[in-house]
Amino acid sequence: MAIQTRLPVVPPGAVEINDTVCLIDDGERIGYFAAGVPLFSHATDDAVGRRVAAAQILALGLAKQRELSAALGVNRTTLYRHQQRFEAQGIGGLVGEKLGPKGPHKLTGAVLERAQQMLEAGKAMRAVAASVGLDEGTIRHAVRKGWLRRGSGGGAAVAEEVRGGGSQPSERSEQDAAGPLGVATRRKLERVLARAGKLEEAAPVFEASMAVAGAGALVALPALLRLGLLEAGAVYGRLKNGFYGLRSTLLCLAFMALLRIRSPERLQFESPGGLGVLLGLDRAPEVKTIRRKLGELAQAGKAAQFSRELAGRWVKQARRAVGVLYVDGHVRVYHGEKHRLGKTHVARRNLSMPAVTDYWVNDKNAEPLFVVTGTVNEKLIAAMKGRVLPAVRELVGAERRVMIVFDREGWSPKWFLELYEQNFDVLSYRKGHYPQWPRSCFQKVSGEVDGRRVEYELAEREVRRAVGLRVREVRRLRSDGLQTTVLTTHPGMRAVEVAWRMFERWRQENFFRYMREHYALDALVERGAEAVEAGRTVVNPKRRRLDKELKRLRGKLRELQSSYGERAVQNKESQRPTVRGFKIANGKLGKEIRALRSRYEELLRRRRKEPKRVAVEELEEEDRIVQLKPEAKHLTDTIKMVAYRAETALVGLLGPGYARTEEEGRAVIREVLRSPADVLPDAQAGLLRVRVHGMPNGRSNAAVSELCRRLNEAQVKYPGTQLTMHYESLVDA
Secondary structure (H helix, E strand, C coil), X not given: CCCCCCCCCCCCCXXXXXXXXXXXXXXXXXXXXXXXXXXXXXXXXXXXXXXXXXXXXHHCCCCXXXXXXXXXXXXXXXXXXXXXXXXXXXXXHHXXXXXXXXXXXXXXXXXXXXXXXXXXXXXXXXXXXXXXXXXXXXXXXXXXXXXXXXXXXXXXXXXXXXXXXXXXXXXXXXXXXXXXXXCCCCCHHHHHHHHCCCCCCXXXXXXXXXXXXXXXXXXXXXXXXXXXXXXXXXXXXXXXXCCCCHHHHHHHHHHHHHCCCCCHHHHHXXXXXXXXXXXXXXXXXXXXXXXXXXXXXXXXXXXXXXXXXXXXXXXXXXXXXXXXEEEEEEEEECCCCXXXXXXXXXXXXXXXXXXXXXXXXXCCCCCEEEEEECHHHCCHXXXXXXXXXXXXXXXXXCCCCXXXXXXXXXXXXXXXXXXXXXXXXXXXXXXXXXCCCCHHHCEEEEXXXXXXXXXXXXXXXXXXXXXXXXXXXXXXXXXXXXXXXXXXXXXXXXXXXXHHHHHCCHHHHHHHHHHHHHHCCCCCCCCCEEECCCCCEEECHHHHHHHHHHXXXXXXXXXXXXXXXXXXXXXXXXXXXXXXXXXXXXXXXXXXXXXXXXXXHHHHHHHHHCCCEEEHHHCCHHHCCEEECCHHHHHHHHHHHHHHHHHHHHHHCCCCCCCCHHHHHHHHHHHHHHCCEEEEEECCCCEEEEEEXXXXXXHHHHHXXXXXXXXXXXXXXXXXXXXXXXXXXXXXX
16 A cells, blocks of 8 residues: 655644644634644533544544544543543533442452451452452552451551462572572473473573562563564574573563673572572573573574564554654774774774774654664675665655655765655754855744754755755754754755754664663673674775874874974074075984984885775785674674563553653663562462562552553463463552
8 A cells, every 4th residue: 555645734723633634722612624624613611522622533543542642631541431431422422421430349249248357357459359250459559548448467468468379588508509400490300301302491480479579570570471472482493401591581681780780600690599589480590501502592583573573563563653664873882802893983982993884774753763783894885785774664664755864974965866866854953164144034833743842943944955855944043042953855844843853873882872871781691702794895904004004104294394393493504604504504303304204205105005995805914803793792782672562561550640761761661570479379360460569668669559550451371372361569468
C-alpha cells in the first residue's frame, strides 16, 4: 500500500494530539480538527460531549489511546471503557455515566458475608480469596476500603502471609553453603544428567523465598518479554545440552544488565543462589559457564540477525517513532596492549587513542534501535553509506521518507543531495564560518512538539548548498547573541520543530553517558581479535609519520627564523653595516636554517607521493592492525538495549500520579529493580507472586503500587512455566 504524505494543516492556537488531529479550546467551546477540517465541537464543561468526541476519534482511527490520554488528561482505561460503550450502545452508552467509585461489584451479598466470617476466624487473606473464588488483591483492596475488616485472629494471619512459609535469607545461605556439587547446587539429579549430556535445559522451578536480594528485577520481566528478548530462539535455535540453555542464559544476561552487574567476572562477587531464584534455578551460572555460553552464541555468528529481528519488532510496535532517527558514533577506547588497533580521536579525552567506533541509531524518543561497528574507525558518512542507511531502509520500507539527524561530522552538501534522492531528509548543524544575520530577522516562535511547549527566537531562509539542492536554513538567536544554524531538506516541518529536533540530539549523547555509567557500554566482552576484512582502507601510516615529522620541522624552522630575525633587529650597524657582514657573523644559524628548509622540502615531496589511504593488506608488518572480535560485544549490546528499553517502559508505567517522573523516574525504577522481594509460587492459583519490599519514601511506595497494578494487567507467564506473574507491594500487604 502506498504511503501518502499529509500536509500539516494546523489552525492557529491549536493543541496537537498527533500529526492529524488537534483541538482548540477558547474557554467556552472545544473544537476538534482532522487535517485542518472541523470534526466535532462541544461546550468546555460538557463531559458527555468530551466522551463522544474521544470515542469518535478512536473509532475513526485518527488517534491512539495514548495520544488522546496525554492531550485530554484522561486515563487510557477510561478511554477504552468509553470506546467499548460507544461501539456497543452508541452515544446513549456515554450519557449519565456515574462518576467516582462504583462500589464493590464482586464482594456483594453472601460472598462479602462469607469472606468477613473467614477473616474474623483468623484466616489469611490468601486463603479467603481462594475460598470465595476471588483474587487476593480484591480482598486486600476491600480491607483497605473498609468493606471488610480483619478479625481478632488477624495478627496471626498477617504474620502467616508476610512469612508465606518461604525460606529466609539466612536459611538459604546455610543451604547454599552445603550444596553437594558446589555452592547453591541443590538440583543434584538434573546437574548429573546435564553433565552426561542428557538434559536439554533445566526447567524453572520456584520455591517460596523471602527477601531475595535484587528480586525486584523480576518487575522488568513483562517488558523484557514484550520487547522480544526470548525471540532469540527463532534465530539461534538452541544451545548444546546442559543445565543452562538459551532461555536461562539470555534471562541471566538481561538481569545482570538491570542489576548493574558490569561483566561476567563480577558474578563471582554476587550471591549465586539469590540470582538463581530470579531464573527459577538453584543458582546462577558461574563465570566460566556464562563465558562458555557467550562463546557458543558468538560462534554462531547471528548477533546481527538477532539485532535486526528485534529492531523490526520495535519498529512494528511504534512506527511513528522511526520517522526521525538520530545517528551518531560512540568511541570505545581499547586499553589493552596485546593487539594493535587503529587510532581515532576520543572527544571526551581530546586524545587520539586505539579505539573502536560504534554507530548507534536511536529513534525520535532517543530509544536505541540498532548498532553497527565501524570497520577500522571509518567515518560517519562512510558508515552511513555502507551499513547504517541500508539497514534503516530494510526496517522502514523502501518508500517511507525518514529524517536522519546527525552532527557536523556528516556535513557534506553533495552527501545531502544523495540522501535526498534516496528518500531521506537531512537535519544537521551547518559547518564552517558564515556571516551573522541581522537581529531584525529573528522573531519569537513557540509551539508544542511531542507534548512539550518550546519557544525560540528563530529566522529562516531557503539557500542553495549544491547543484540541484536547495535547503532550509533555520537559525536560532541565543541569549548570548550568538546564532546556531541548522540545515534541513525537509520541506514541511515547522521551524520550531526543526530547531527542537536538532537540539534534542543531546538526548542521544545522554544515552551514551547513561549506558557507559550504568550498563558498562565500553566494557571489553571478548578479548580476541581478528584480521580486518581485505579491501578495507586505512589512513596511510607512512603519510601520517611524514606529517608528524613535517610538523616538527615547521616548529623548529619557525623557532630558528625567529631567532635569526631577532638578531637582525639587534644588529649594530657600527660593527656590521652591511647585510653580507651580518650573514657572515650569523653563518652557522643561517646554514642550519637552510639545511632544515632543504630537509622540509624533501619530506614534502615524499609526502606528495604517498596516497592518503591504503588497503590493510598492503600495510607493512610493523603497521598491520587488527580489529576486536565483534560478535559477543554485538550480542551483549543488543541485550543491554533490551534492558534499557525495558527500564524506559517501566518509567512510563509510573503514571501521572508520580509528579517527577521525568526527573526521577529512572532513579525510582533502578531502586525498584535492586530492591529485595519475596518470590512466592502459588501452584493452586497458577501464580508466581513477587512482593516488592518498601521504598524509602511514601511517593515511591505509591508509585510501586501503581506499577504493580499495571503490570498485573499484562497477565504474563514466567517463561518455561504456567505460572502467571503477579506483582504486589509489601507496603500494601
